[in-house]
Structure formats: structure tokens, C-alpha cells
Amino acid sequence: DVQLVQSGAEVKKPGESLKISCKGSGYSFTSHWIGWVRQMPGKGLEWMGIIYPGDSDTRYSPSFQGQVTISADKSISTAYLQWSSLKASDTAMYYCARGSTVLSPEFDYWGQGTLVTVSS
């Protein structure tokens, strides 16, 4: 069965760095795009970016370019989302999701979400 298992909830202070993870299993990790989606409290879904673990080709939404870094380690079938300096406005639920084998809009499997809370 395809599974995406995300790392646990985080509580951080403004200015701190953070890297959250998403481990894929049950499929060829290097053959599918993996995306990250933000959901702020009580708000809708926001497409952040996507990576192809096979060659690390990465695309970012203009809204998130320069704000976060998406990476992947294909040797351990894990994708990452990281911040170098968190802000209170980064408080949100973050989902990873599996894309297609080609760059396309749909995500067919989703992780359980990682809640990130940034507060002084």
C-alpha cells in the first residue's frame, strides 16, 4: 500500500530553523513527484512546491519561492520541507502528497500532516 508518513508536530520560536519530513513507501519513490501543501488555521489549501526525487527537479509557487526549501533523499525515500528562519505566520498544518509520474496537478496520496506552531 502507498503510504506517506510525516514527522511529528513541532513547536518553535520565531527565528528558529526547522526541517520536517515525509517518508514514502509502497511505491517507486523516485518515479513520482512529491508536493507540499500549506493549510493555515481555518483556511484553505495552498500549493507550495513540488520535487521529483529521481533527479531533484524542484518547482516552487512564487508565493513560497525563497521562503522555504524543498529537498529529497532518494536513498531513504524521504522528502523534506525546511525553513531557515521561522515566522509566526508560518504556523500551519503542512501536508506532503504524492504527485504523478509526470508533472501534473493532482495528488493521489497524502500524508497525515505536520502541525507547525511558531510562537514566542
Place this chain on the structure above:
Amino acid sequence: QSVLTQPPSVSAAPGQKVTISCSGTFSNIGNNYVSWYQQLPGTAPKLLIYDNNKRPSGIPDRFSGSKSGTSATLGITGLQTGDEADYYCGTWDSDLSAGVFGGGTKLTVL
């Protein structure tokens, strides 16, 4: 402000049919496939429709999708109380070179 426009809420009685619209532009819906997601309270989104009108395995045929020009529509027939959720459309935007979602529609089954 989302790139794709959805009504904030829709409602209908059990057993009835409801449609949810998703409006965009030529650079997104007009030139790319649309997908739809259901997000039940407190859970991760789930893919309902991809490639405008295809259903993944396990999604009942009560759910359907269509696209015309720069708009897409999700239809749900035989409404059940378990269908109460937030529904999102999504597609690729060729101008942004990124994916985009609609703002979401809250479905209430009265």
C-alpha cells in the same frame, strides 16, 4: 485571494444533488487538467476527481467532474451526511509554473 474561485458554501438535503463550481482563466483551468479533493473535518485531503472527470479507484460514481472552457464543476448525487466536508479544486497554472487550488467550498447536508 485564491487563483481559482469557488463558492464559499453550498447546501442541500440528503439524497439530493449539488454542484460546486471552480472558475479560473486560460492559463490554469483553460489549458490544464482539473482535480478535486474532499477534506473531512480534521483529516488530510483526499483525491476525488483527476484529469477533469476521472475517479480514482474506490471513489463512488456519485462523484463526477466536468470542465468547460475556464470553469470546472464537481457534482455529487445522492447526498449523505458523511459528504459534509470542504471541497477544493486544483490545477496547474502555466503562467505561474506552479499548482494552484481554489479557496474551498464547505458542503452542508441539511
